Amino acid sequence: MSKVINLKRGLNIRLKGDAEKVLGTHIAAVKVAIKPTDFPGLMPKILVKAGQQVKAGEPLFFDKSNPEILYTSPVSGEVLAINRGERRKVLEVVVKADGKNDCVEFVKTDPLKLSREEIKEQLKTSGMWAFLKQRPYGTVARPESTPLHIFISGFDSAPLAPDYEFILEGQTSAFQTGINALSKLTDGKIQVGIRPDQANGFFSGIKNIVINQFSGPHPAGNVGIQIHHVCPINKGDLIWTINPQEVLYIGRLFETGKVDFSKIIALTGSEVTAPKYIKVVHGICLSELLKKATRQEVKERYISGNVLTGKRTETDDYLGFYDQQITVIPEGDYFEFLGWAMPRLNKFSISRSYFSWLTPKKVYKADSNLNGEERAYVVTGQYEKVLPMDILPVFLMKAIIANDIDKMEQLGIYEVIEEDLALCEYVCTSKIEVQRILRDGITVMIKELGN
């Protein structure tokens, strides 16, 4: 029996629109896209032209600084467009699905019989490699490196997050194959973090992994928090992380020799008429998912991901590369008369200057209003309450703002990425853009010290 690590600090934000545990009808993709912008620092070299036919698993582009990592098409069909933004930056490569699902053939064998290099090769050419992220920095893992361990979080504790037990149910074989492949990539272990109530769940049937249990509020399910408590990253250490559904992709690849990028995501949020799980293909166009699915009563904000770390999208945008859910909340672009003085019974606050402490079970309909204006840091001790790490978050923020690389390193920038500090941004009285500042700091670190 593994030890339970109790995390006291953190916050569960209770929102309306949790996905009901039913699987909606499978939505066949008409259009999918892979977006180079989902990968911080990636410089794409496009390999296809508009109009060209591609198979599932055929490369669409690669990263100029890591040319062996290919980013492949999730479906077979015709390349519809390569959409560019300012200064001809590639925003997305769109593929129109033909529904035939012709696949590039890859090696089909038990990964335990392959060498590390053979597995790496298969992952790189099939487009699976980009799912492996590295810590520090949360960027795509470098293929030539070997991580101390590979960490997988077996649950997502973010607001309205999908339940992995539900998603993974019945896919033990593919998951096991995926784990076996990953186990060849590290000299350490595959470390899986679960909630105590999952002890007899899906992961108990998986071999070749080490299970760590974490109890406590969000961000207990963040892989970064779990790493911090199991194997904290010091300078020079390297850890890889991957999501459970992506382990399934890898498992299926070795079991069938074909790429199968279908996944189950949660459609959540107060503005979704019937929040539920749906099976989609990776990178699907959101308009197909959101068609008639939202209430359309107020102006809506569509988020690929959860409300804390997701990316704001429009309905004609595409599901983010790493995202496991879509959240729809009301846009908050309204004025509120004397808002600071109002009781605001319908808004949640961690502070007892509002009344949400009286109703600990109430679920809230949160909108995107800032509830104030950005200010200089005034209140202290707020961030620490929601960050279960041995890190001084405000001092780290200040080191980044001051561009002090030594201090960033000493104060723990190797251990955190945006999602780990997202709650700090949520609770901030001064409305500081914590995640943006942190990514700026990480960008500086990569530029100065290398990835």
Place this chain on the structure above:
Amino acid sequence: MKSLRNYIDKKKPLFSPGGKFAKLGSTFGAIETFLFTPNHTSQTGVHIHDAIDLKRTMTVVILALVPAMLFGSWNIGYQNGLAFGVERGIIDNFIFGFLKLIPLLVVSYGVGLGIEFIAAQIRGHEVNEGYLVTGILIPLIMPVNIPLWMLALAVAFAVIFGKEIFGGTGYNIMNVALLARAFLFFAYPSQMSGDSVWIYDLPNKVPIDGFSGATPLAQIGQGAASKMASFHDMFMGFIPGSIGETSTLAVLIGAAILIFTGIGSWKIMLSVVLGTLSMGFLCNLLPLNAYMELPAYYHLVMGGFAFGAVFMATDPVTASHTEKGKWIYGFLIGVLVVLIRIFNPAYPEGMMLAILLMNVWSPLIDYFVVEGHIKRRLKRAKVKANA
């Protein structure tokens, strides 16, 4: 409310860059955001935000100050009545005092906010909420007889040199309200100390026989400790002193509000008390003068101790920013209060100087706490490397 909103939207272009009154943009913005929480939405990072903002935070502190302010108003009337043998009811005492307090509040807010608005405009920033609290704190730590021009001068000095030159709210090193008091204390000592400044009208009229107007702390220094008010009276606040500071009870109500809402740091309040008690007990062991004989817990109800511990020491900008640092910072304030009260017979009130001194030290405390944190992290790395 819609018509008001429409009116604001109509006038807004006039105050925006390029508009006729663009020079009043910050002022307009301050009034607009006071009336209406803006329609700003999350642009990066999290998509939802906690309902708390700085306006709410400051409002709670002001609420917490209300008991002290109400009691202070009453006490102005009560002390005046004692001095001149006038009998007034509770309401009359309160009205008498409140009318004396209002001009002080008006001057404090007028001058302070005026400077804030101008400074914000010069920098092209929004007006910060910091002065909303400072503006009420300053009158409450003044003697009632303070001339209005002096108050105005102190506010101007404190806001400009204590805050704006550092960049405004959030960047100041020392507590702005205490700086205003310290400025007056050193510039105009005769109006800030002595026995007559605490009672309204005392400098101009002759009190009834036997009335001195001295604060309990001063009485000890004058060798009149036997005449000192009882612990009960000092706790309740029936004593002369700065307007808002006398009643420990009223301050404790404020402390309860601050601690309950989580807006004031209980760690700082508690550690100040602990520091004072420890130093007080030490002095009791070696009583060399009248102050050292004073039972340690008396320090908690005398002078500006309670008010300072709850409303001044806890100012998050000037206090220690680290959680460990807060304990050290508060404890040292407590120790210094007692030391200053004992060894500075010229001015027995130690709270103001203790807090200001620790304000200056708090970055140093934070420095050591952060260095300790970094060392621990490095050690963790070494342990792991050797494992």
